[in-house]
Amino acid sequence: MSEMKKIKNLKEFSTSADRFEGANLLCPGCAHSIIVREVLNATNDDLILSASTGCLEVCTAVYPYTSWDASWIHIGFENGSTAVAGAEAMYKALKTKKRLKQPDRNPKFVSFAGDGASYDIGFQWISGCMERGHNMMHVVLDNEVYANTGGQRSSSTPIGSSATTSPAGRVSYGEKKNKKDMVAIMASHGIPYSAQVAPNKWKDMVKKIQHGMEVDGPVFINAVSPCTTEWKFDPKDTMLLTDLSTDSLVFPLYEIIDGHELNITYRPKEKDIVPVEEYLAAQGRFKHLFKDQYKYLIKEWQERVDANWAYLNRREEARV
Amino acid sequence: MANTGWDEFEIGAMLRTFEGEAGDIAGTLQEDRKYTENSSFSASVADWRIEKPIFAKDYCIDCQFCWIYCPDMSIISRDKKMIGIDMDHCKGCGICVEVCPTNPKSLLMFPEQADEEAELAQWPAKETKEK
Secondary structure: OOOOOOOOOHHHHOOOOOOEOOOOOOOOOOHHHHHHHHHHHOOOOOEEEEEOOOHHHHHHOOOOOEOEOOEEEOOOOOOHHHHHHHHHHHHHHHHHOOOOOOOOOOOEEEEEEEHHHHHHOOHHHHHHHHHHOOOOEEEEEEOOOEOOOOOEOOOOOOOOOOEOOEOEOOOOEOOOOOOOOHHHHHHOOOOOEEEEEOOOOHHHHHHHHHHHHHOOOOEEEEEEOOOOOOOOOOHHHHHHHHHHHHHOOOOOOEEEEOOOEEEEOOOOOHHHOOOHHHHHHOOHHHHHHHOHHHHHHHHHHHHHHHHHHHHHHHHHHHOO | OOOOOHHHOOOOOOOOOEOOOOOOOOOOOHHHOOEOOOEHHHOOOHHHOOEEEEEOHHHOOOOOHHHHHOOOOOEEEEOOEEEEEOOOOOOOOOHHHHHOOOOOOOEEEEEOOOOHHHHHHOOOOOOOOOO
16 A cells, blocks of 8 residues: 555645646636545545546536546546446456556545436446445535536435525425435445545545545545535635535534444534524525525524534444 | 547547656646646636736745635645746636735735736735724
């Protein structure tokens, strides 16, 4: 196993040479590329990457340009994860047959996908990869909507959010179904590591990514990625929104080891916890919730977030 | 390359980012890499900008917050020092200004046509907290 890259602080991290290039066509202020950079810079090893169809894929591979400085493949909407799994299986086979040209190099296999390609369309494929035990990492850039095709709801879209296929208006408050708990679903495959990360907590993120690359077996990472276009906020506020999402505990940061051992990795102090109302108020997609008739939903939101936080704490304490 | 239509290529087109052997990319800084014209590094999105960031070196404490949170790899940091902004790839989102912790800020957004030297000469003074 090659040596892990040492990243003690941000200054040390900033000496990394980016392997993801500018002049991609992601929106100004898109969190996708912040997450991708933090993942790619966490290691110095060779990378074998894929991206499922989604914002990241269409914006970084606009013919004749590519923004990736590593082996990168795109096939379809659903099978980004299996493409990498296949490459990993071949790598393993060639290694056993001692036919690798550079056997001392230790490539890492990472597939990127949006929430649409992970929670809905590619679900079966990812589940297959996790179950077969490939030595790979799947990173979800969770922006809670099909942002690339115009903001349709996905099964990651939370209650009350206005999406183009579940719009808020006179008769509806928008999306009516709650977001599915993908980290728990993936953890229940018994995989060695699954975690939820956020780009603002870069140190936590790098630690989790490095751990994920070290362990033998499939790893699932869910990264919150605020979308300026579909969440409807100003591009400059991307980091503010990420802060709000982690500090309001809407996106608690935790990891699940071997499918059962849950650790909360970021625990804001009691006085630093932001009410969910502030998180909702910062986004245009929840604007209608502040009308009198829908105010009860904000209360329900807060209760749901509190209940989830209590649940995670209980799980951490009980070690189950 | 630029004049070739999308339908003139075979299915499963492969793009090479570097001339010749890629070698150790993670250990090679951008200025030392041999990019081909297929890398988006050789393209520019400067015309997307309405506002541009201007960097005042005097106030910078090299915390690297702008480097880590820049979505467009446009903050150039070398040897743990922030040395400037890559204006070919900056889209003018303004995240770097928001995350800058210094007082006064070492990065501020100005209209695209603003003159850098004139703005640097009249950089805002330190804000004092009222008690």
